[in-house]
Amino acid sequence: CGGVDLSVPDSVWSTSVFTGVSQVVIATGPSQASGMSSEVVDYQGTKNMLTAAKPFLLNTDACGAKSQELFSFTSGSSSAEKFERLDDVIMGGKSSSAFIQSTNGEYATWNGDLVVESGGFCGARAKDVEIDTNFFEGIS
Structure with a gap:
């Protein structure tokens, strides 16, 4: 495999790319090239990679570990409401900042306006999250 363009679904997805893979780490960044925005590269590229990797990783249990979804931002989910701003x-x-569910219900975004002359920070944190961590060793 000589490299892939995550923004083009057909450039990534071959059995040879995922043979023996138990985990995937994605490090992306937008490009100055025409049409390579953060949405195309980071959002759509990550979505393309996860879609391609899913059939190969679904039955992978590298550590015998259980998994639990911490937050879901799909349609009908209330996860976005569990985040509060910390500005x-x-x-x-x-x-000022906000954590907002997308109108199509596929994801949530955190964005805002940073005023560096007056303190200069924005943040978000999850509130009232009850997770029994007794059966887990970490977050992935």
């Missing part, structure tokens, strides 16, 4: 307004700043 510099708590220290008198003027930045």
